[in-house]
Each structure stands twice: as C-alpha cells, then as structure tokens.
Amino acid sequence: MNLIEKEQQLIHQLKQMKRVLIALSGGVDSTYLAKMAYIALGENAIAVTIENEFIPKREVEEAYVLAKKIGIPHKQVYLDALSNENISANPADRCFFCKTHLFTHLMQIAKNLNIETIIDGSNLDDMQDYRPGLKALYTLGIRSPLKEIGFSKKEIRERSKAHDLPTWDKPSFSCLASRIPYNERITREKLQQIDHAEQFLFELGLKQFRVRHHGVVARIEVLPEDFPRILANYQTIVEKLKALGFQYVTLDLEGYRTGSLNRQLIGIKE
Incomplete structure (x- = not known):
C-alpha cells in the first residue's frame, strides 16, 4: 500500500466514526489528524485543545491558528493537572495519570456534544519509547487512527507537507x-x-x-x-x-x- 492509499484508508476509517472529537495539541500528528478528520467529516469533527501549565502559551496559540487554517470547529479548555497528586508527585508512570486525567475530561466534553468517539494523534513511532500514556488511551477506549492504519512520523510529515500544513517540519514537542x-x-x-x-x-x-x-x-x-x-x-x-x-x-x-x-x-x- 502506497502512502496515498494509506491516507485514503485513514479517511475511510474516519468517515465510519460519524462524529469525532480530536485532541489537538498543535503538533505534527494531531494537526494532520485534524485535517484528515475535517476532510472526512466536516463539521462533525471537533478539535479540542487543553490549556494548562504543562503546555507553553505559544503552543496553545498555535493550535488555535492551525484549527482556523484547517477550518475545523475548535474549543480551548483549561484543566488544572497539578491538582492531581498522582501527576504532581511525578512518578515514573506520571504520563498514565496525566493522560487519564486529560482524556477523562475530554470524554465529558464529548458526552455533552453527543460525540461517541475521541481520537488522538499517536503513531507507530510512539511505540518505540517508554510511553505509559498509551496504556491510559487504551484503557479509556481512545482511538488512535494514525497508529491503527500504520503511519510513521516520517509519513505524517510527508503528507502534512502535501496538504500545505505548516507543521510538516515542526520539531517534536513534549509537555x-x-x-x-x-x-x-x-x-x-x-x-x-x-x-x-x-x-x-x-x-x-x-x-x-x-x-x-x-x-x-x-x-x-x-x-x-x-x-x-x-x-x-x-x-x-x-x-x-x-x-x-x-x-x-x-x-x-x-x-x-x-x-x-x-x-x-x-x-x-x-
């Protein structure tokens, strides 16, 4: 399967989801996923960006600009992660607790919007490092279409460039x-x-x-x-x-x- 065929498979999978909420960080992966979701579902795809002390203000502002460029409906919400002791104590599996905290909140937003499916931008490359947050996504039933279809970071960058997304060469970022x-x-x-x-x-x-x-x-x-x-x-x-x-x-x-x-x-x- 070539890369364009893989992208068409991604769009088909997103269409099957009917309505989705995308966790949009403004990074390479979530921005590309938001673009594909908007192509597949239009107004039935909604992006949500979480704002807190873990994320630089410039990243939150960039997510707003990117959502506007794509055309996808977008919400920004504040979530205090440090109020959760399992996060602020910073154990080795902090990311598990942080992702659980974040996506549980997104699940409530999705419920209020009558959306059943939440998606994130995890990809194949994320499987190569210690990522306890992936376990949280699996436990909560969060879908990761890019990983499911088999997209690597390199492929996401390539297709992002083809779609004129300014994030195609954006450096990797973590909280x-x-x-x-x-x-x-x-x-x-x-x-x-x-x-x-x-x-x-x-x-x-x-x-x-x-x-x-x-x-x-x-x-x-x-x-x-x-x-x-x-x-x-x-x-x-x-x-x-x-x-x-x-x-x-x-x-x-x-x-x-x-x-x-x-x-x-x-x-x-x-």
Whole structure:
C-alpha cells in the first residue's frame, strides 16, 4: 500500500466514526489528524485543545491558528493537572495519570456534544519509547487512527507537507513536565522556569531543544549542529537562566535526544 492509499484508508476509517472529537495539541500528528478528520467529516469533527501549565502559551496559540487554517470547529479548555497528586508527585508512570486525567475530561466534553468517539494523534513511532500514556488511551477506549492504519512520523510529515500544513517540519514537542526527573515534585514555579527558559532559546532561533530541570542546574539539550549558536550567545543565556532562578547552566554534550530522562527507568517496563 502506497502512502496515498494509506491516507485514503485513514479517511475511510474516519468517515465510519460519524462524529469525532480530536485532541489537538498543535503538533505534527494531531494537526494532520485534524485535517484528515475535517476532510472526512466536516463539521462533525471537533478539535479540542487543553490549556494548562504543562503546555507553553505559544503552543496553545498555535493550535488555535492551525484549527482556523484547517477550518475545523475548535474549543480551548483549561484543566488544572497539578491538582492531581498522582501527576504532581511525578512518578515514573506520571504520563498514565496525566493522560487519564486529560482524556477523562475530554470524554465529558464529548458526552455533552453527543460525540461517541475521541481520537488522538499517536503513531507507530510512539511505540518505540517508554510511553505509559498509551496504556491510559487504551484503557479509556481512545482511538488512535494514525497508529491503527500504520503511519510513521516520517509519513505524517510527508503528507502534512502535501496538504500545505505548516507543521510538516515542526520539531517534536513534549509537555514541560518531561523536563523534570521522575519522583521530583512538579510545581508551577519549576514549570514557569522551564517555560521561560525555553521561550528564550526559541527566540534565539533554536528549534529542537530542551531545558532539563535538575534543581539549581539547568541542563540544555540542543542538536550538535546548534552548539555554535549556544556558545555564541552563552553569556546572555547564562544571565537569563540565572535570573529565572537557576544557579548553574550547562550544555549537554550528547545533544538533544527525545526522552533522555527515561534513562533512569532502566528495568522499568510499561
């Protein structure tokens, strides 16, 4: 099956669902899924974006712009994740509790809208890392059409470009809580430190990066090819991050890699 045939199969599957609610983060996967759902179902596809301290404001604003570009009906709702102790305590399976909290809320919204099916943008590549959140989706009966049809991230980017979606080359993003080592409590102060630090790096022109929060230490991960940009601006970066409350600012010489904090979970299986 070629990629266009795979996309047609996706549209057919979405049509069979009649009415859907899409969890729209504004990332590559959920944006493509929202586009396909709107092609398949029109006004019977509704996108919902959750706003909370775990998500930078720029991501929420971008989701609004993307939904408008696609034409899909869109709602933004605030959900306080830190009020849930299973999330704020930051255990190794935090993502399970976070996804359960988030999608249980989306299920209530869907019920109020008389929508039976909720879909998310999980894809085949998500199966390659420690992702306890996937278990939550399965438990709650959330559908992941991209994973079910067999789309990889590369294929989603390719088809996103074909549909003129600006997210086709957008760097991967994960919630700000993923910057804090497991079993270290998540607080609004820490999340704000991370958010402001990453916004500063974003404004410097960096695209794929993370600021990992290790107490008084900020550990910056960027692609190795971006090391020169960091070093050229190291004084202003240090000044900014120290002003945010960090005492030490470091550059990780291994560079950016997704899920780097999962190394502490060796031996833990989902």
